[in-house]
Amino acid sequence: MTSTAQQEISVSSSSGTRPVSKDAIINLDHGDPTMFESFWMGVGEAADITIPSWRTLSYFSDVTNFCWFLQPEFAHEARRLHSLVGNAVADDRFLVIGTGSTQLFQAALFALSPSDAPEPMSVVSAVPYYSSFPRITDYLRSGLYRWRGDASKFEGDAYIEVVCSPNNPDGSIREAVLKSGNGKTIHDLAYYWPQYIPITGAANHDIMLFTVSKLSGHAGTRLGWALVKDVEVAKKMVKFIELNTIGVSKDSQLRAAIILKAISDGYERPDLQTKPDLKMFEFGRRLLSMRWQKLREAVKASGIFTLPHFESVHCKFTGETTEACPAFAWLKCEREGTQDCADLLKKHKILVRSGGHFGVESNYARVSMVDRDETFDLFIERLMSLR
Secondary structure, eight states, rough: OTGGGGGGOOOTEEEETOSSTSSSEEOOOOOOGGGGGGHHHHHGGGGGOOOTTTTOOOOOTTSSSSSTTOOOHHHHHHHHHHHHHHHHTHHHHEEEEEEEHHHHHHHHHHHHTTOOSSOOOEEEEEEOOHHHHHHHHTOOSSSSSEEEEEGGGGOOOEEEEESSSTTTTTTOOOSSSSSTTTOEEEOOOOTOOOSSSOSSSOOSHHHHEEEEHHHHGGEEEEEOOEESHHHHHHHHHHHHHHHHHOOOOOHHHHHHHHHHHHHHHHHTTTTTTOOOOHHHHHHHHHHHEEEEEHHHHHHHHSSSOOOOOOOEEEEEOOOOEEOOOSSSEEEEEEEETOOOOOHHHHHEEEEEGGGGTTTOTTTEEEEEESHHHHHHHHHHHHHHHHO
16 A cells, blocks of 8 residues: 555646547546536536526525525425435435535534544545545544544444445445444445446435535536435534535535436426437446446456456336446556556556555556546557557
């Protein structure tokens, strides 16, 4: 595993850009979901919004709700979409809005950590865990909680276990590893949508985190939401966001509400159901399925790498039996004498995230599958040339 200094993740000149030539650097480190651009260009005005200059001036959205900065329009469309897809119990949960799921993760840590405990609450997640979990947890050096690493190696009774399912980086379905009665769990379900994985049932956990960026590709909107079972936990999360950013952008919420409405309308409005180009989940599933097929062919041809295998499962949303098409590929380098997969790819101008960031050996690397077509196609072309 690499050192902390070596694990720093930075923005480079190639972040978010299109390759300008066949010899350009390909940046597949970040998971920037720009593959959805062509879908939303096709949707057009149905997902556009104009916000008058006089609107959204006040801090307050709905003072009858303890989450007073939550726009009712967004809350309605989020619950509507969960009901349509069937991926989470939403109607009898408290909805907390946040500036991306990162802020909601911090708010959940704050809410679940006792203020009078003699020791900081231990935060754990089974390897390979999402690379930002340890860095976010320890960034402010809080006295309330502290990162303790791999959940499967943790010994203790009091903890917060973070369960990411489907898992970032390897796409696996996860359940909590630890079972103590004094333990708490946070479920990060950012990728539990039909374009990535078959929907097998409605998730029903104490705290469930979602984000617009992974749902629709609108990462720049910076919006996430949590479905929370316990009202006191939800209130503490709201208090954290209130103190941290005095609420969440109304403009982002109104835009996201229109986006979620456009997704649901594509399936529920009779006049739109005959237009397959307006069904976002089918678009995402079709594109990712083709990309995974191309990647598996390139990996097989190279003889250098291996990928995880995913069993076909019945999806209750589509009614089809399909396998997962995760947003990231978990690549393992099998070449003898090569210990660092990310370093090997970097020599061919392909930037990915090393396994060391995820708590495992550096012969693993995470590769984004959700970039623009031209970036992904160039990646496959370059991967095919490796021997």
